[in-house]
Amino acid sequence: MPKVKHVSAKNGDVIVLVGTMKGAFVLRSNKARKKWDVGGPYSIGAPVYAMAFDQRQGRRRLWWAQQSFQWGTVLCSSDDYGKTVTEPEAYSVKFPEESKLTLKNIWQITPGRNDDPDTLYCGVEPAALFESRDAGQTWSPVEGLLNHPHRPKWQPGGGGLCLHTIVPDATNPRRMMIAISTAGAYRTDDGGATWQARNNGVRAEFLPDKHPEFGQCVHKVVQHGDRPERLFLQNHWGLYRSDDAGNSWKDIANGVPSDFGFCMAAHPHDPETVYIVPIESDQYRCTPEGKLRVYRTKNAGESWEPLTRGLPQKNANETVLRDALATDTCDPAGVYFGTRSGKVYGSSDDGKSWHVIIEGLPAVVCVKAAWVGDDGKNLPRRHRGTEKSKAVKSKAGKSRSAPRKKASAKSKSSGRARAAR
Amino acid sequence: MPITVRIPTYLASFAGGRNLLAISGSPATVSEALTALWQEYPGLRDRIVDEQGALRQHINIFVGDEAIRFAEGLLTKVPADAEVLIVPAVSGG
Numbered sequence: 001m002p003k004v005k006h007v008s009a010k011n012g013d014v015i016v017l018v019g020t021m022k023g024a025f026v027l028r029s030n031k032a033r034k035k036w037d038v039g040g041p042y043s044i045g046a047p048v049y050a051m052a053f054d055q056r057q058g059r060r061r062l063w064w065a066q067q068s069f070q071w072g073t074v075l076c077s078s079d080d081y082g083k084t085v086t087e088p089e090a091y092s093v094k095f096p097e098e099s100k101l102t103l104k105n106i107w108q109i110t111p112g113r114n115d116d117p118d119t120l121y122c123g124v125e126p127a128a129l130f131e132s133r134d135a136g137q138t139w140s141p142v143e144g145l146l147n148h149p150h151r152p153k154w155q156p157g158g159g160g161l162c163l164h165t166i167v168p169d170a171t172n173p174r175r176m177m178i179a180i181s182t183a184g185a186y187r188t189d190d191g192g193a194t195w196q197a198r199n200n201g202v203r204a205e206f207l208p209d210k211h212p213e214f215g216q217c218v219h220k221v222v223q224h225g226d227r228p229e230r231l232f233l234q235n236h237w238g239l240y241r242s243d244d245a246g247n248s249w250k251d252i253a254n255g256v257p258s259d260f261g262f263c264m265a266a267h268p269h270d271p272e273t274v275y276i277v278p279i280e281s282d283q284y285r286c287t288p289e290g291k292l293r294v295y296r297t298k299n300a301g302e303s304w305e306p307l308t309r310g311l312p313q314k315n316a317n318e319t320v321l322r323d324a325l326a327t328d329t330c331d332p333a334g335v336y337f338g339t340r341s342g343k344v345y346g347s348s349d350d351g352k353s354w355h356v357i358i359e360g361l362p363a364v365v366c367v368k369a370a371w372v373g374d375d376g377k378n379l380p381r382r383h384r385g386t387e388k389s390k391a392v393k394s395k396a397g398k399s400r401s402a403p404r405k406k407a408s409a410k411s412k413s414s415g416r417a418r419a420a421r
Numbered sequence: 422m423p424i425t426v427r428i429p430t431y432l433a434s435f436a437g438g439r440n441l442l443a444i445s446g447s448p449a450t451v452s453e454a455l456t457a458l459w460q461e462y463p464g465l466r467d468r469i470v471d472e473q474g475a476l477r478q479h480i481n482i483f484v485g486d487e488a489i490r491f492a493e494g495l496l497t498k499v500p501a502d503a504e505v506l507i508v509p510a511v512s513g514g
Contacts (some may be wrong), residue, residue: 070479
């Protein structure tokens with residue numbers, strides 16, 4: 001077994017969470033983001049498709065999904081960057097018996113808005129949205145989506161029928177966008193009671209009807225908190241922008257070598273700036289021409305520029321998956337991505353230049369980044385929170401959240417805190 | 422006589438660190454033995470069966486030398502002095 005190392009981070013540091021097919025890693029640097037310490041692996045041998053860092057209300061809590069071929073999928077957490085891991089005795093994310101569904105994987109973990117600090121969301125496979133209103137102790141499926149009339153017609157993509165993207169709206173606490181492969185994008189405007197397909201203009205190249213109501217293979221949707229009605233979407237063929245909260249989408253694949261790709265990340269401070277990594281498709285699914293290029297738009301998709309300084313431009317047949325590109329909230333912004341070949345690249349200057357943070361990891365499926373102790377001034381509005389919110393409601397949402405102290409006590413009685421394995 | 426259940430190292434961390442567990446009572450089937458096991462060690466349940474109560478795909482259970490998949494599944498009979506073996510299947514990549 002590999003030797004497990006730990007990092008500790010203080011306010012002002014930057015951490016990058018890396019989920020791989022063989023466990024989770026935690027990278028730490030100071031704000032210069034030049035030298036990195038590496039913690040992990042945690043959940044050794046387990047695919048980790050989802051990670052999150054919750055620093056609302058002074059927490060410093062890591063979350064990740066530990067998937068096992070044998071033992072199923074369980075949400076783990078740590079309040080000390082992995083040194084002590086809580087793996088609950090009873091799995092907290094699971095389908096109700098009457099659904100006849102069984103959890104295959106957790107693809108996304110998203111903390112809720114800053115003004116709703118005990119709410120978290122999980123996107124899972126088979127496609128469903130789970131919500132916790134007690135800081136992650138208990139979870140319930142959002143029934144409006146679980147019982148959606150389209151569900152019987154949703155088809156799995158290559159990775160399975162997964163809900164991989166969760167975008168709580170920046171200003172409207174009743175609104176949320178989610179994306180499912182291959183069902184497309186759905187939005188609720190009533191706190192999760194009902195969900196409408198929002199794929200108008202997004203093509204489904206692989207279907208006879210290229211513009212169905214749903215069935216698109218949306219790979220990622222991002223929103224900037226300062227301009228919440230504007231969304232960007234990376235599709236399985238197609239790059240889009242919406243200026244009306246997803247009611248309609250406009251093709252913005254202007255000057256990219258391929259409009260296929262998986263990942264997409266918004267700049268933390270500039271709502272016009274978005275990053276992608278185009279992929280050659282549909283058979284090869286590697287970076288075009290053997291060049292590893294991040295593309296950036298600074299004008300909301302009117303044009304895109306390749307970012308190549310420090311990235312290999314020869315024999316770089318790489319794949320960056322849908323959750324493997326992220327930005328931190330520093331200024332200038334840090335941008336990070338991981339490859340299926342086990343490399344993690346970082347930029348500390350908005351993407352102008354890049355360096356390898358670590359290589360030789362197992363295949364990277366998830367990258368998240370955070371500026372530790374960010375008090376919110378540098379965060380997009382979604383994280384700051386601007387109005388009193390009511391989160392998307394599930395059954396669990398009917399009872400208000402417990403204070404952290406109580407939740408912690410419960411965690412100790414029902415979970416297992418242990419030294420990392 | 423109580424039956425014994427042998428579990429792998431990963432599961433032992435949810436059973437007080439022990440690999441060999443004695444089940445009291447007289448469970449007649451594997452299903453009954455597992456129910457007794459959950460009562461004593463609740464952390465084992467979700468790791469061995471899914472939320473619909475089905476044995477996870479890549480876990481094998483033997484009663485003595487007999488794989489229950491090729492017998493009567495969870496309804497396989499458990500003799501009074503049997504050892505039930507829970508082992509992860511060879512899988513992964």
